[in-house]
Amino acid sequence: MSLQEINFDGVVGPSHNYAGLSLGNLAATMNAGEVSYPRAAALQGIEKMRANMALGLPQGFLLPLPRPNLSFAAALGCDVGTDPRLTAAAWSASSMWTANAATVSPAPDTADGKCHLTPANLVAMPHRSHEWPDTLRMLAVAFGNKDHFVIHTPVLPTFGDEGAANHMRMADSHGEKGLEIFVYGRSGGAFPARQHEQASRAVARLHALDPERILFVEQNPDAIAAGAFHNDVVAVANERVLFTHELAFADREGTYDAIRSKMPSAEIVEVPANAVSLEEAVKSYLFNAQLVTLPDGIMALVIPTEAWENVSVRQWLDEMLAGNGPIRKVIPVDVRQSMANGGGPACLRLRVVADPATVDQRFILDNSKADAMAVAIKNLWPEQIDPADLTSRKLAEEVVAARNNLLQMLELPELI
Template structure:
């Protein structure tokens, strides 16, 4: 089929849901573990996310969004025969708002990369972590609506659960520009110290075959990075067009990985941060690499980092040196997503990249200033101001969370996803 002339990269951010809390359910996610039991602020979290989306739009980028999933998921608890009085972790899992990290929603292959000339999306099964394993049916329902134009999109169900798949957080793409055919790189893991690897090699290969990819590369994540808390590859590396921004210890065999990428996609520039300048510990703590590396219409590549990165002295020092070197990354833009960061997800976790013509996507999932204001109004009125750990499981809070999501669906005319 013919390629669309209006193809651009669209960032789809997950709106932080009204049940946002710090239950510490994610083994290997050091921030989530550290902040377990703290009071969360769902309203502030959602407004921080919308502010980040507005910032992207101000640069001229196309911006989409995904809705919070239905919470608490009582059907999941019933399927597990969970006892609310004794199974606190399962109850907390049913309340989890972790779907806000849409980098884990799916793996996306643009039309330029696939054999049939359509954009393919495979919803992630997320089976490694119980609190995320029940996300995919509701995520799939949103994908099927947002990308329901079958002339342009193919939406796949999840990889069989014998192989863990965590979506785009372990997937990179290289191309001279977003609209051109590219190389897709799948990063799989093996266990790192006490922490499990979440992306199975076979899951990545299944996705690549299902998407009919013409060029794909499979590389191993460094077990040392996983052991240091890089539970997804996007905690230690991020790609954009013909640039790879990576920590020295991101991959099991860095030199071979760089060579393979350059062979398959000539012209790729590697911006490597040495461990001697920024340790793995500082990289993980600051989420330097869990950043959005974007190309605004101005053409000057920009790194959107969490404020925590700018406030970490070794990281800031390295970034200032990078900017002075006149390399491919020309700007650094800190954003405040502290509520998300405290649960172990930075700017890159909050977004799923889709290369497509915005006109082919259901417009209800595309953001503009007016729609952002509508969403902010619903959040300001209905999202809980705070959730204390003792509140999880309370029916009165559950009712307010359901009401909040219902009002959002009504405002966006998406009641069919209730």
């Protein structure tokens, strides 16, 4: 069996809008009430996936969840339109950020030699708390091969779990036994810490991980207060490399020492705060990047164009590339519509180490499928949505029809 890292990007849904529902996500709240462009957003996502395939990387995708979710509003005794925030929550397209879909432990790390996935309960934010039933249903289809995958139900809502956005994995290579790092929060000033330590520990137990190959690390409260609502806004790992901001973790030196003690080959690439401040890191989403190993073995950092255009960030990246570090290429991508709602390249993807042949092939992307998806998006996704439009029955019907059409085209009627 050939284990590879497959990035499963979320297709941006036709209900993509800027309602500003995510407390602590500075971009989302800053752009609240602005007009969004679902068609452009989804096409930017398709182009990002095409670019990864052109680099020689396996690429999968996950699909928009059914929106508006009328049952969510009904369960709260609310008709759509009665309460603007609950209405917006029922319309939220936030499942596009599949880094929050689940926590994934590859087969080399687990006791039974299977890849384990636990959908995130996302209870910290009401607009995301109703995602998991449909996410679970989709994961059960995409990773339905029970010889290779185990799908768990989410951690009980007693403890908030945000999925892979607060989880990192390091290994000498993707197919080897790894070190799984669970990052939780305790406080963040005015902003909530979304990942609970007990949720992280529960996932590690459910996945039957080797206790000697796990770390539980506290996120720096200052990072949360600065707008790093998930760990992946200030740190990202790939194989033996951890790329991190100096202020990512509450106990910086203790975290680095623990990583090195369990994985002597680890390389830590740290961006000092005096070169790129926390505020600039959050604004540019430098760390909300895809750190990937290309087929030739070179490690590349796929960053949003906003990071490439930031003066301090660009200066630091140029100095890094001029050195002899493990990250040898920087590749900017345009995901501006997602960025304006608080999600960069890393938010848009769920990393799964598996043999691509064991995944339901309807979720594996190729150029032909990407072409067909782009045509469907151009024809059916709304060009723009004003948050005031979220009470429109006509728009709701268009959004439902657009998603259903895409699922039918991809021969996934079981998800309609």
